[in-house]
Amino acid sequence: MVSVEGQEPRRYGRRVFLGVLAGGLTSFAWAPAASRIFSPLTSAGSQLLGNVLPVGGWRIYTISGSMPVFDPNTWSLAVDGLVERPVKLGYDDLRALPAAEQVSTFHCVTGWTVHNVRWRGIRLQRILDLAGPLHSARALRFVSSEHPYEDSLTIEQALLPDVMLALDLDGSPLSRPHGAPLRLVIPEMYGYKGVKWLERIEVVGEQPTGYWENLGYDQDAWIGRSNGYS
Amino acid sequence: MATAEPLRLRRFTRTERTLHWVHATAFLVLLASGLALYLPSLAQLLGRRPLLKDIHVYTAVTWAAAILVVVLFGDRHSLRRTMREMDVFDRDDRDWLRGRKTPQGKFNAGQKLNAAITAAFAVLFAVTGTLLWLGERDTRYRFAQTLLIHDWLTQISLLLFLGHLYLAVIHPKTRHALNGMTRGWVDAEWADRRHEKWSREVRKADRV
Numbered sequence: 001m002v003s004v005e006g007q008e009p010r011r012y013g014r015r016v017f018l019g020v021l022a023g024g025l026t027s028f029a030w031a032p033a034a035s036r037i038f039s040p041l042t043s044a045g046s047q048l049l050g051n052v053l054p055v056g057g058w059r060i061y062t063i064s065g066s067m068p069v070f071d072p073n074t075w076s077l078a079v080d081g082l083v084e085r086p087v088k089l090g091y092d093d094l095r096a097l098p099a100a101e102q103v104s105t106f107h108c109v110t111g112w113t114v115h116n117v118r119w120r121g122i123r124l125q126r127i128l129d130l131a132g133p134l135h136s137a138r139a140l141r142f143v144s145s146e147h148p149y150e151d152s153l154t155i156e157q158a159l160l161p162d163v164m165l166a167l168d169l170d171g172s173p174l175s176r177p178h179g180a181p182l183r184l185v186i187p188e189m190y191g192y193k194g195v196k197w198l199e200r201i202e203v204v205g206e207q208p209t210g211y212w213e214n215l216g217y218d219q220d221a222w223i224g225r226s227n228g229y230s
Numbered sequence: 231m232a233t234a235e236p237l238r239l240r241r242f243t244r245t246e247r248t249l250h251w252v253h254a255t256a257f258l259v260l261l262a263s264g265l266a267l268y269l270p271s272l273a274q275l276l277g278r279r280p281l282l283k284d285i286h287v288y289t290a291v292t293w294a295a296a297i298l299v300v301v302l303f304g305d306r307h308s309l310r311r312t313m314r315e316m317d318v319f320d321r322d323d324r325d326w327l328r329g330r331k332t333p334q335g336k337f338n339a340g341q342k343l344n345a346a347i348t349a350a351f352a353v354l355f356a357v358t359g360t361l362l363w364l365g366e367r368d369t370r371y372r373f374a375q376t377l378l379i380h381d382w383l384t385q386i387s388l389l390l391f392l393g394h395l396y397l398a399v400i401h402p403k404t405r406h407a408l409n410g411m412t413r414g415w416v417d418a419e420w421a422d423r424r425h426e427k428w429s430r431e432v433r434k435a436d437r438v
Contacts, residue, residue, distance in 0.1 A: 013317035013346050020350035024379065025357070031375040031382075059268070062279045110365075111374035216369045228369055 057114055058106075060177040063211065068145040068197040070180040077165075077182060081141070081203035084132035091181055094167060097122050102162055104187035107223045119185050121166035124158045127201065139207035142184050143200040151195050151210030153186065157220075162187050165198065189221040239418050239432050241336075241410035245304030246312060250411055252300060253352070256293035257391065260286060260355075264384060290359055316342045322427070333426035344394065351387050358383065 027034070072091045080086035100123050106114040124140070133155070140158050143150045157163070166185045167173060174180040179196025186193050192212045213219050218226040242250070263286040266272045267279065301309065315336050322332035323339035337345070358380040365372030397404045398411075404424070410416045421429035 009318045009320040011317050012319040012323075013313075013342050016343055016346035017350045020347050021353055024350065024354035024383070027379050027382075028373060028375050031378050035378055064280065066278060110372070110377045112377065215367070228372065229374070 058178070059108065059110075059112060062146060063149055064146050067176050070176065070197075072181070075181060075199075077198060078200040079127055079131040079203070080200070082134040082137045082205060083203050084134065085130075087131050089127075089130075094122060094165075094182065097126050099167070100164060102164065102187075104162055104185070106187065107190055109190035109192055109217065109221065109227050118168075118170050119164060119166040120168035120171075121164040121182075121185065123164055127165065128155075128203075131203065133203050136205045137203045139204050141200075141202040141204050141208055142195040142198055143202065144179075144195045145197045145199040149195065149197075149211045150208075151184075151193050151212070152204075152207050152219075153184075153193065154207055157186070157189075160186070160188065188223060190223060190227065192217060193221050237418055238415040239421050239429060240414060241416050241421075242414050243305050243308040244414070245300060245306075245308055247411055247414060248304065249297065249300050249309070252293070252296045253348075256289055256296070257387075259289045260293070261384070261388070261391075263289065268381070268384070287359075287363060290356070294356065312336075316345045334424065334428070335431075336425060336428040338425070344390065347390065348387075351383055351390075355380070355383055355387075 076088045076090050077094065078086070078088050099120055101118070101120045103116055103118050106117050137155060139152050139154045141150060141152045153163070163184075163186045166183050167181060169175070169178050174183060179198070182198045183196040184194045184198060193210075195210075207219065209219065220226055224230070263282050266282050267286065319339060319342065320335075322334065323342065325332045326334060326339045327343075358376050361371055361373065361376045362380060365376065398408045399405055406416060406420045407424070418429060418433065421432075
């Protein structure tokens with residue numbers, strides 16, 4: 001039997017509108033949980049589609065008009081500042097140095113995460129040993145060829161066991177969007193600290209502020225303990 | 231009586247059509263520039279991220295302003311009438327959603343749902359988009375979830391858009407409706423089949 005009320009016109013249109021709106025706005029509270037539930041699915045997909053679809057994968061951010069182009073014949077990494085011997089390392093020089101490998105998680109401050117990223121590259125200690133930092137050295141300034149992007153780490157931070165200058169990502173040389181040929185990796189901090197398209201490391205006595213720090217982001221970008229996260 | 235059957239029924243006013251096409255154009259530009267920012271392979275191919283970002287942001291601002299202008303200076307009476315049509319679900323609408331072929335009014339229940347969801351999504355896109363824009367300038371407005379929600383909205387609205395496109399230009403039974411949105415009128419015979427209650431009502435009043 002159909003009730004009389006069931007025959008009346010009902011204002012479902014506005015209810016759907018308001019319901020979707022409420023669902024969307026409250027998702028600020030439940031989106032992380034929902035995304036965790038879906039993440040095993042999306043991360044499996046992203047292994048295959050990682051370079052095509054960013055489902056659970058990388059987003060590429062740049063601050064200038066185009067990404068720097070890597071030419072192995074002319075490229076070099078300069079290490080200078082408060083050092084005994086400023087050095088310039090070519091791509092082959094870097095490849096000849098003893099390499100380290102690690103699997104770590106990459107967190108972006110805007111909320112996306114890539115798990116199980118396989119990096120291969122050079123520990124900072126090797127680079128510093130070549131140049132010989134002076135006693136007054138306190139921090140490292142990492143300069144990108146994507147000007148004016150730069151960031152910095154204290155020497156203690158730069159020597160954390162899982163910090164490296166990465167040459168390879170997931171088994172192949174860094175691609176252009178990922179900062180070819182060399183980028184800084186510091187898994188315990190948000191991605192903006194990991195300068196891509198690295199061209200210069202300046203050893204300095206006082207830690208300078210980087211590109212994003214000048215826009216209000218934290219100098220020490222510890223994951224879960226900085227930039228408003230707690 | 232010597233008069234022939236009316237062949238065409240007026241379906242959308244110029245204001246309604248303008249509103250639709252302003253929204254559609256903005257959606258496509260935002261989708262294209264958004265995908266170019268969002269998909270790594272496209273981002274690499276195009277490179278020009280700051281330019282694309284500017285296109286995306288200014289299109290969004292233009293969209294909001296244009297909607298406001300159309301509503302302020304257009305035929306608000308027709309907009310109110312249409313909104314009311316879309317708001318109210320009668321028993322036939324509810325049965326239609328359960329899969330029965332009940333006679334439909336100016337909009338079928340699916341069109342009504344699509345309109346309500348599209349409107350809510352527009353607001354949610356605007357809120358999350360504004361937060362993303364502000365968050366880059368002031369960390370107080372940056373929330374970990376904003377980007378995720380903006381992405382979800384994009385993915386769902388892409389599906390809705392593809393469905394809408396299919397029904398509007400491909401599906402033989404419904405594609406005649408596109409005429410209503412481009413020229414403003416539809417064939418009365420088509421309306422008799424697809425929107426029986428509406429065509430009965432307007433055959434008297436809205437002859438073209």
